Amino acid sequence: MTDRSFHHGNLRLVLLEAAADTLREQGLDGLSLRELARGAGVSHAAPRRHFPDRQALLDALAVDGFERLTGLIVEAGHEDGRPYPQRFAAVARVFVNFATDEAALLELMFTTKSARQVPELDDAAGAFFQAIGTFYASAPGRTGRTSADEQRLRRLLVATLQGIATLAAGGRIDAAEVEQLIEDATAIFA
Amino acid sequence: MTDRSFHHGNLRLVLLEAAADTLREQGLDGLSLRELARGAGVSHAAPRRHFPDRQALLDALAVDGFERLTGLIVEAGHEDGRPYPQRFAAVARVFVNFATDEAALLELMFTTKSARQVPELDDAAGAFFQAIGTFYASAPGRTGRTSADEQRLRRLLVATLQGIATLAAGGRIDAAEVEQLIEDATAIFA
């Protein structure tokens, strides 16, 4: 219950939360294992018990990011009573806002560094894709069906949302243009 | 004319080309100013004359990337005689192939690190957007017109291509799925 309660097994969680904050506020370059250790009041070698190397920490952050984004998407797509196009636009907005607020994290999530193999990350990404697909299939007249054509359209939808999110996060388009893109995407996909 | 001809002013170019190779083969993490200097047979402080810091080198790489990609896009969109949808698919393929071959570079191009202000990069990105727009306007029946609606569609096109490219470069979809995405995007935009 003291300030050092992380000495009893939750150092991993403490490091992950601090890392997520740093990533949000300082970007990837500002993230140092040694500084995280200092912040947690622990030796610089202690994180190694929980993350074998720096990349393992980044992978864990990406997994958490996918899980959070998936939760947000499911929530936004689930607003019963509202017409489908409105829910569609809400899902798109959630994605884009996430990308803008967590630009560095989005990068970790969608760009696979080198030739690693990280099952947890693949699973988390798969669950995210699945959530988008499930929402998309919930449109009136589409419920239940999962034809090959719809799988393709679902992938195109993910790509489109990803592209809008990246352009928004990268600052290449402004807020008004983002809103227009969401409306146009809604017109096409909803 | 000797091996050390970069001592006469082209060290910048030598560094940029070596950096582009390293970026392609080793990714961003494998890129070190000191190692580039060693490779060029020059002291580790020499690059500083041409690039004030590491980020300046990365910015220069991103500018070059945009210029190369813009050239490829213009070329692919300009194949006279072929019907527009075929040229459209060719443009999309060029973009996606570039993203796959130069994944680390694509990241430098489309994600703005921190709050820098790099006019050359903005210009290069703007020229790229412009090239896509010019090609898009060259479609039969659209030539010359630049309505607000078409600007919006052009932006959506860029976003879609960017999303497909990112998913492909990140290894989240395979080659067959990429080709399907390009076909579906062609069906919508061409």
Next chain:
DNA sequence: ACCTGAACACCGTTCAAGT
């Protein structure tokens, strides 16, 4: 103008040792 060489303050990673 352009480059060198030493120096500074950081890293990530490893490993023997402690409790």
Next chain:
DNA sequence: ACCTGAACACCGTTCAAGT
């Protein structure tokens, strides 16, 4: 099991000095 502390081999960046 979990953490410490010293050590190693790297970084990026700075700066006086050389030519």
